[in-house]
Amino acid sequence: MKKTSIIFITLLSLVFNQNQNTYIWSGSSISIADNLDALNLNPAGLGFNRGEQQALIFKNLEGDNNFIGLTSRFKSGFAYELYYDNSSYNYSIGYGSQLMNNFYSGFKLNKKRDYSLGLLYRPFDFLSISSVIYDNHRNADYKLSRYSFAIKPFEINKLLSNKNSYLKKSNFSFGYDKTTNEIDQKIQEQYFLSLTITPGIDFSYFTYDDNYGFNLSFNLGKEGAQINTYSSNPFYGINSSSTSLVLYNYSQTLESNLNFKENKKLNYVFTNLDGYFIDEEPTVSPFDFIFEINIPFIGSENAVGIQLRKWIDNIHKITEDESIDGLVINLGNVKAGFGKRKEMFNALINLKKSGKKIIVYTQNDISGSDYYLISMADEIYTHSMNSVDIKGFNIEVAYLKQLLDTLSIVAEVVKTSDYKTGPENLTSKNMSKAFKENYGKLADDFYETYINDISLAKNWTYENTSKIINTGPYLTTKTAIEVDLISGTMYPDEFDKYINNLNDKKINIIKWEEYLNYEQYSYKWHKTKKPTIAIIYAVGGMMSGESNPGPTGSTIMGDVTIKKAIKEARENKDIDAIVLRIDSGGGSSLASDMIWREIYKTTTEDKKNKKPFIVSMSDAAASGGYYIACEADKIVANETSITGSIGVYWIRINFSQLLNRIGIYSENIRRGENADFGTSSRLLSDMEKEIAYESVMDVYNSFKEKVINGRETLDDINQLDEIALGRVWSGKEAKLNGLIDEIGGLHDAINISKESIGINSQSEVNIIEYPEVKEFNFFNFLNNEDKSDLTEINLKNLFPSEISDEINSLNIIPVIMDDDIQLLIPFNVVSD
Structure with a gap:
């Protein structure tokens, strides 16, 4: 793991004897206090993320006084200390947080109601500025204000040869603190310097008036020890010198050359x-x-x-x-x-x-x-x-036509072409020529990738891998x-x-x-504000309403949920780019169009909030999944993603013949020539099929127009039929025919989004994910009338995986029932 050299700045003794100020440390600078020392020096440093830290302190004071203490801080910014100083037990608590980028505040309060308030600002990595006020509840003679700056002028390894491995990771810093007693206006000035001799060995020295102190620290990565020595400091009411030993443990790993055993x-x-x-x-x-x-x-x-x-x-x-x-x-x-x-x-x-x-x-x-x-x-x-x-691969489809015939159930389908095979298993008893042609090519592409990748992994020839698979x-x-x-x-x-x-x-x-x-x-003081990329997960069959997230992901992609996520990401000024991760074989044409509209606003219409919009295709982004993808600035898919299926079908499951068989008949009273259009009490007439076909073709033409307008590589709507009409494509073929832009996964899409906002693909970014995952709160569930934002309990997750896998296949039913006109592929392809 790439390591950053650090200066481990002074874990000073935590407290003094009973008659001394437990909230003032006599050493180092309040501008560099961001470890355990922050609790007593400058609680604003608790807002600087140092993970979890603990230390046990043993201290010896003049006059045979001894002290033992335990201090701890957490990632949240909270810290506490417990200590015993010969005569009593005491404690302190503190909290620090980041107010804005590189600006921190914090407070500390102890058992005796002494408190301190601190501010810390690090505008650059070489400069730290801070101020703290201390109030002694028990002693009115001490009300102090402390101001400070610290500087890291350079790294020693930049002045020395990089071949010098012992010193090349050393650093140097120095600082100045000024403390004023607000009661009598007395002032004390303090200077310090600190040096990491080599990762794992740190030294610091400070002086004030005629007094001094130094610290020597050794760390083995997460564990370490430090020796601290201080002379007296009457300005703070500290009238005796002291020596202390600190044993510490960090959750973050410090750079160290001393961990010889582990190496x-x-x-x-x-x-x-x-x-x-x-x-x-x-x-x-x-x-x-x-x-x-x-x-x-x-x-x-x-x-x-x-x-x-x-x-x-x-x-x-x-x-x-x-x-x-x-x-x-x-x-x-x-x-x-x-x-x-x-x-x-x-x-x-x-x-x-x-x-x-x-x-x-x-x-x-x-x-x-x-x-x-x-x-x-x-x-x-x-x-x-x-x-x-x-x-190898095997595509097996269960055809239900004969079963439906036995039950007198009819799947009425109108579609753009034979290649739109979504409902084929309901209307045919076996595979059509179009199905075999289309999915046969898909299987060829997947199988070739499968063999090529195993050959690469095993360092075999293509022929040898193919032979082993075939046997x-x-x-x-x-x-x-x-x-x-x-x-x-x-x-x-x-x-x-x-x-x-x-x-x-x-x-x-x-x-x-x-x-x-x-x-x-990390020793860095200044945290550069990272660009932020939103990842929106559009997963499951598409239908109107809300998505249904669960332990194993969503099975339903609700247009309301996805539209809301896109709108929030677009209008959030802190978000620089959006990646839409699609894993869907499509669904309702209406839901698809509603989501497309929100994407169109993001890429084209909403000029004020326009930002890069990249699509990443997962296992599938076909039919309705491609419908919402085509408006993106860039589309990225794996070689083995299923995409395309630019086509439409209309479907209705008609039970009228079954109802007649069991003695249920319907009669109508009509006013208007087509008042009973689409009634479920009979099959469609030829005229009704023609009207349905016109509707299907209208949606199909709209689909094609959106593809042509969204894809720079496709410009002829008439020629689009050569790759459309419901044909499915692997990501590999989709790249060749212009349906996608790049071959790659989600991380490749994130890298493209980085480049689109002008940063290097290796640059770090913040990731915000949508839709936001809501934690289930039982009390909110009881009191909140609107349950739409709460976690949905999916009943299929209450069954063992062997049963839930079968139940999962039934999730297509609400998708089909949601809308007569569907943009949907028939199934996902898996290898076995």
Whole structure:
């Protein structure tokens, strides 16, 4: 991990004896107090994010007085100290926060009602300015104001040769403090300097009047010790010198060259690769705890999805961390479409290319899609009774026409062309020629990507990979080992022993969760304001109303929810660019158009709030999904994203014949020639079908116009039929025919949005996600009449995954029922 050299500025002794000011420190500067010293020196420094910090202080004062104290601060800005000084127990609390960028304020209050108020301003990385007032409730002779500045003029390594590894990361700073007693107007001036001799060894010295103090600190990364010595300071009523020892622990990791023992070990991160991978942040039901126990025949828990973006961010973090040597993966059952898998594959293969090792173990059979994810691993182990089920792609569609005929149910469909195959399984008994042609090409593209990626990962030829796949599946581990698909077999305990014995047992296994909490301590004073990019997740079948987020992501994309998110992001002055992440096969034409309208305002109409708008396609952004994408400034899709399907169909499920069979008949009294148009009591007449067709073609032509107007690469509406009429495309083909601009994943789309606002793709940005995930609050639920903003409890999440997967397929029903005219593809394609 890229480390920043630091000056660990003086953890001074915390308090003095009972008759002394517990809120005044005699050392260092209030302008640099942003660690544990901030509580007593300048509580505004508590607003500067230093993670969590704790320290135990032992102090010896003249006259055989001793002191022991505990101090702690939190990421939130809250801090406290508890201490005992020979005769009594005391405590202090404090809080600091950021008022605006690089400007902080804070307060401290102790048991005796002494208090201090502080301000801290860091306009540049080389300058810090501050002021603090201290009020002594017990002693009216002490009411002090302190003003200060501190400067970091340069880094020593800029003046010395970079080849000098001992000094190249050292820093230097100095400062001046002026303290005034508001009662008698006495003044004290103080000067200090501080130096990081080398990461892990820090020294500071300060002087006031004829007195002085110094501090020497040693750190091993997160733990360290410091020795402090001070002479007396009568100005503060401190009439004795002191020596103290401070033992501290930080949640952020300090730069250190003293951690020799750790440097000799290999560091591996251990993770479970298992579960649902979703685009949006999972919304967790408040009743999840009910299923944390194992219920026979039902399941063990209510599954919660893993957000893809954050998972990839963490893989990138490991990739760039020089202190990490490899990744150990416990493979379970990954549930994700091919588009998401492609992004995960790319992240893992980049980790492998960085020189880090990947070792995989699984107790389960390895599916073809999961093998694709781990194919770049240096070593793959499983149980001897498992199989490697790698065999390619299979698109299987269940046709329901014969069942509907048996039930006397008719799916009435009017569509733009035969390529609009969304409702085909309801109107046909087998695959149409158009379906085989269109989805056959899609399968060809996916299969080629599948083989190419495994060939790259395994360093095989295309022909060898194709041969191994075509001779699969491998139902015994022996045959899988023979063709080099896996490395060997082990029991789980044998694998644990194997990992722990690597590098002659000199290995650290870091759990994924612990690694995610890792933060590097930064010496920078000034925090440059980062640009902000909004990511809006448009996930699920499209229909009017609200979305329905859940633990495994949304199944319904509500136009009201997405419109609101786009509008908020557009009108938020702090947001510089927008990325719309789409994972949808479409849905209601009305809902699609309402969302498109909000995007059009963002890219074209609302000149005052216009900002870059980039679309990132996940597993699918087809039909209605492409409808809302085409107005974007740039469209980015994976090779294996499903897109296109520019077409429309009208559908109605008619039960009139079934009702007649069971003795239910309807009669009408009409006033007007077409008063019973569209009645469900009979099938459509030819005239009604013609009217429906005109409506479908009207929507289709509007769809094409939006594509032509939105896409610079497409300018002939008549020629658009060559790639439209309902045809679906892989991201790879969509790039060739002009439907998208770039091949890539969500992070590529974020990088493009960075470049569109004039910053380098490597620059850091703040990410704001929409729709906002609302935490469930039981009391709000009872009192709030409007439940639209509360977490929805999706009943399918109360069932085990085997059942909920089947229930999930029924989510298309409300989408179809929401609107007769649909922009929808029939299904998602997965590898098995």
